[in-house]
Amino acid sequence: PRGVGKTTTARLLAKTVNCTGRGANTEPDNTCDSCRALGENRALDIIELDAATHTGIDMVREHIIENAAVRPMQLTYKVFIIDEVHRLSPNSFDALLKTLEEPPAHVIFILATTELHKVPETIVSRCQRFTFHHIAPDVMRARLEDIAKQEKKTVENAVLETIIARSGGCMRDAESILDQLFSLGDSIGPDEANLVLPQSQGAHAYPFVRMVLAGDTQGALETINQLVTQGVSLEPFNRTVIEILRALLVSHFAPAMTFPYLEGFEQERAALTEAAATHTMEVLQEMLTAFLESLPALKNTSVPALPLELAIVRIAAVLKKPEQMPALAYSAPRAPEKNPPSAPPDAGTGSEPTSTETQNYPPLSREQATEIMNQLTAEMQKTNPSVALILRNPSAMGSVNDALVLEVAFPLYHDQLMGNGNRRLIETQLCAITGTPWKLTCRLVDKETAKETSAAEIGSLAGEIAAAFGGEVS
Structure with missing residues (x-):
């Protein structure tokens, strides 16, 4: 790790091996000429190089290989301290290898790195390794x-x-x-x-985690939007939330473990543990996974709050709190019947639901499924117009067990709906609208039916695409 004394230790080692007054002691006496020269930074035989700045082979040849052949001018040993050695280029490592294999008797190399895995094994195998750890x-x-x-x-x-x-x-x-x-x-x-230190992310994260654990979906969504309004960066905030949930999960299995580097956790630990005790470990894992998976999306989205909002909605569905979900225009689903009506035909070439466990939700008629699709398209138009445009193409056919079945005429529409992360985004929004975790299944109609698509329909679709991107059809 960085900042734990690697370079400082290298300088102390260089001072010790060159101390002429230490005798049998392992510590330098700090009074001899060599120690004073090192302490005053005027020892010409102690050469520090920053590999992060000088990575090329020319630097290695000029400053290390050629210099190593010359005997020290003042000290007993000429010491090369190469910091961030993993930043050297492959050619630089190759040039340095021969000198490391057979170094002159008057030369000592000290290599420091924070990423040992990036140093070639041929280099590591020719060194004596000392591992530094975080300071307790x-x-x-x-x-x-x-x-x-x-x-x-x-x-x-x-x-x-x-x-x-x-x-x-x-x-x-x-x-x-x-x-x-x-x-x-x-x-x-x-x-x-507090006048010098920036405000801790924990000031926002701990109340937010308590809302999530309590199932307060509305409060959690409002908190995210307040943070956006205040100009708070959501990526470090989300990282703190992940660290808190991770600490809760780990402390369940290791109650004696402490988290000294997670600011404020020990003070909040009792209250958070009590709130988390109402959930199973599977639910806590799902919460942690939801925020983990939103982390990459925070770097690329044009709507900063959206990835965290989707994570909150996903957690609300896991907690099974339908009263917090927006009501639908049609009546709530009934309890499953012992002998449910026959389902629509098999989804055919479409992608099947990923879960191995199939739920038997009350079947939706074609009219109900169409109404859901209309609401879904309207909601997606607010947050993701490109996905909303895709949703205008398929026809809703009904439902099969726990899957909403759509039918499209062209493979392109099928691939757009089921790939590029669109499927998961649509399923999350479906859950937010209906309160039921519907899965999405898409199938292609037969080729003869697809051929019947008229030129007028194609022209209408082209007009919609042009309108969505602010253009016109010529």
Whole structure:
């Protein structure tokens, strides 16, 4: 990980191996000429290179290979510290390999990286590896308290906890935050810290998670839209929500586990655990999955709130709270009959529902299915006009078990409805409209019927497409 002392340790190692006054000790004496030269940054034989900036083979040849052949001018060893070594190009690694295999006796290489998996195995196998870890919270606290004591500053425990949580185990970030707070005065409490530290995502995320756990769909949707209005970035907000739900799920199986880097969780833990106890683990997993799957969509959507709104609606359907769903124009579905009427013909070439368990919902007539499709098209027109345009082509035929059956004349329409993520988007909106998790099935009509599509119908479709994109048919 970054900010845990890799480069600092490399410098200390370079100082230790070149110390002429340490004798049998493992620590440098910091008084000899070599130690003083290193401490004052005037040791010419300690060469630090940033591979993130100098990645090419010319840098490796000029600064490393040719330089390594020259004996040190001041110190016993010439030490090369290559930071972010994984950023070197493949050709640079190939050029460096021979020198690493047979280094001169007076040369020591220290390679530092945050992404070991990107370093070629041929390089790793020729090195002695030391793995660094995130700094433990108690160690970080002791270090921050020591710094505050040396600077004669008073920092309250609540502020230290906030710094530790914000740092994510990175000592460098923690010291940087503490240094910013020192500019506020000699005594630093939460009120002073809030002047420098940005507002935590937890201030919005924890109330939102409580709404989701309580099944308050309306409140959760209103919260998302309020955040958009306030200009809050939904991607980091969603990441915090995911971290909270993940902590809840993990703590169910490991109650003693703590989450020091998740700010505010320990204070909210009891209330959240109590709220989560009303749900099964499967429901919690579905909640976590819904927000996880919305994360990539947040980066690409033109409607920032939509991915999270779909996740909330999906969770509402899982919680089976139909009273929170918009009512339909037709009557609510009846309980399944023991001998349901015969279903429409098999969906044929269309994609079948992905679930292996088929639910037997009350069958829909063609008129009911058409009414649902009209409502669906109207709703999609508000949020996703391109999908709404696709929905104008198929004919609703009714339902089969838990699937709404549509019929299209051309393979293109079939592929558009069932692919590119459109199917899941339509199914989610269907659930929001009807309160029933209908699945979508699409089938092609026979070729003879498809040929009967008139030129007038094609012209009408072309006009709709042109209107949707602000153009005209010529």
